[in-house]
Amino acid sequence: MPAQRIAVIGGTAAGPAAAVAAVRADPRAEVVLFEQGPHISYGACEIPYYVAGTIDEAERLVRLTPGRFEQTRGGTVRTRHRVLALDPARNRLTVEDLATGMxxxxxxxxxxxxxxxxxxxxxxxxxxxxxxxxxxxxxxAVDLRAYLDAHPVRHAVVLGGGYVGVEMAEALRARAVRVTILEPGPGVLHAYLDAALRPLVEDALRRHGVVVRRERAVGLDHHPDGMVRSVRTDRGEHIGCQLVLLAMGTEPNTDLAAAARLRLGETGALAVDAQMRTNLPNVWACGDCVEVERVVDRKKVYVPLSPTAFRTARVAGHNAARRGRGLPKQFPGIVGASAVKVFGLEVAAAGLRPDEAREAGFDAFTVTIRHWSHVPLYPEARPVHVQLVVERRRGRLLGAACVGEKGAALRADVLVPLIWDGWTVDRIRDLDLIYTPPLAPALDPLIVAANEAAKTVRP
Known part of the structure; x- marks a missing residue:
């Protein structure tokens, strides 16, 4: 059987992981990775800390250079190559070499x-x-940091109050830049947190000099030299600034796929099955361009996060290369878990928000408690807020959020497999979680929240 040729289009997280999985599944295959930029593997989530100066050099974010990837992982890498067209019916790619224009x-x-x-x-x-x-x-990120190094930026306007918006606000404050976040929705992090917890985040932002305004940008005013000098809002305000940062979320890159007649899902991302195969038999997809199934309600969702990218990539790469040997890998879905640090405040969420639970048809309720990171008598104990989203009749845990200065994110991590497996709050309250005064109280905040939720369950 002749060696097969497999093209992987795209780098960063999913592309290299898919290429590695393909090489492992079929070491004889010729696997070629195309990336239009100069880097194929770097820590995108570390970008705010590079901009802030916490990470001193951009090269430290690079995980694998193209040469190192070829030496240690196998396959061929072609950076600065843009794929212009995909023709699966003819098994053809049209590729532009950006260095030569060929x-x-x-x-x-x-x-x-x-x-x-x-x-x-x-x-x-x-x-x-x-x-x-x-x-x-x-x-x-390199361009932004270079601009900040070279120009006297006193005030920046950040358009969007999601994860990237609040992380970049903190990064800019670390450089002594005043920051205004424009978030026209219900509040910062509203795509992740319920209204009961969002004020904790906005208070942390305000305490550190970040102004949050519930306004929408409707226009930009420019100096004669082309620089933006102010942002106009839907309330008629003109907010003067020397820098504007776009942080309004992301959308899947589907232009190439749509032109090749690959099917898009209800979220607007590429539709794939559990094997990461598209509607065309010789095309797989993975990472931030695909939608996946959420295990709690079996709904297709678009969750562009690195863990999902790596997991879907391993499935896509293996199945594309396997040539019928062994069983295909299956992607089991996601709970949906994420976290962000906001000036020392850990903000984490997993599973369904209250509004998502209602939209999914669950008769759900929420409990929100305030407890302690560890025994209050021990120094530096900090409040931890826990919200549980619970199915009323069975007491099944559908989602959770944790906010606090210590231990919030890892407590949310504890709940991820419990949400996945359909645990009830009655079962959670029976867990023997760690108790040691410097690290955790006698009743962990998760147990306190489960105890409170159990009072409302109506079998």
Whole structure:
């Protein structure tokens, strides 16, 4: 049997992981990874800390260079190569070499799309101004930090109050830049947190000099030299600034796939089955361009996070290369877990928010408690807030959120497998979680919350 050729389109997290899985599944295969940028593997989630200066050099974010990847993982890497078109019916890719401008077609037997996501951009004129930035890629982060190093930025306006928005606000404050976040929705992190917990985050932001305004940007005012000088809002305000940061979330890169007639799902991302196969038999997809199933309610969701990217990539790479040997790998779905640090405040969530539980048809209720990170008599104990989303009749845990300065994120981690396996709050309250005065109280905040929730369960 002749060696198969497999094209992996895209780098960062999913692409390299898929390429490695393909090489392992079929060491004889010729696996070629195409990436239009200069880097194939770097820590995108570490970008805010590089911009802040906590991480001193951009090179420290690079996990694997193309040469190192080829030496240690196998396969071939082609950076600065943009895939212009995918023709699965003819097994062809049209590729542009960005260094030379040469365009050519190449034949492959199978294709793995790991083309990721792109920042959402508001419908505003003048976003091409030199002091408007997004920070999706390492190159963009380097440009932003270089701009901050070279220009006297006193005030920045951040468009969006999601994870990236609050992380970048903290990064800019670390550089003594005043920050205003424009978040026209219900509040910062509203896609992750219920209204009961969001004020904790907004209070932390305000205490550290970040202004949060429930306003929408409707226009940009420019100096004659093209620089943005202020942001106009839907309340008629003109907010003066020397820098604008786009942090309005991401959307899947689907242009290449849609042109190749790959099916999109209800979320707008690529539709794949549990084996990460698209509607075309020789095309798989993974990472931030696909939708996945949420195990709690079996709904298709779009969750562009690194853990999901790596997990889907391993499945896609293995199944694309396996050539019928052994059983195909299956992607079991996600609970949906994420966390962010906001000026020392840990904010973590897993599973369904209260509104998502109601939309999914659950008769659900919430409990929110305030307890302690460890025994209050021991120094530096801090409050921990826990919210549980619970199915009323069975007491099944559907979702949770934890907010606090100590131990909040890892407590949310504890709940992820319990949500996955359908644990009830009655079962959770019977766990023998750790008790030691410097680390955890006699009744852990999770037990306190489960005890409170058990009072409302109505079998």
């Amino acid at each position: 365009v050519r077609q190449e034949r492959f037997d199978k294709f793995i799309l790991a083309v990721g996501a792109r920042p959402r951009r508001p419908a505003l004129d003048g976003l091409e101004a030199p002091n408007v930035f997004a920070v999706r890629t390492l190159e963009e």
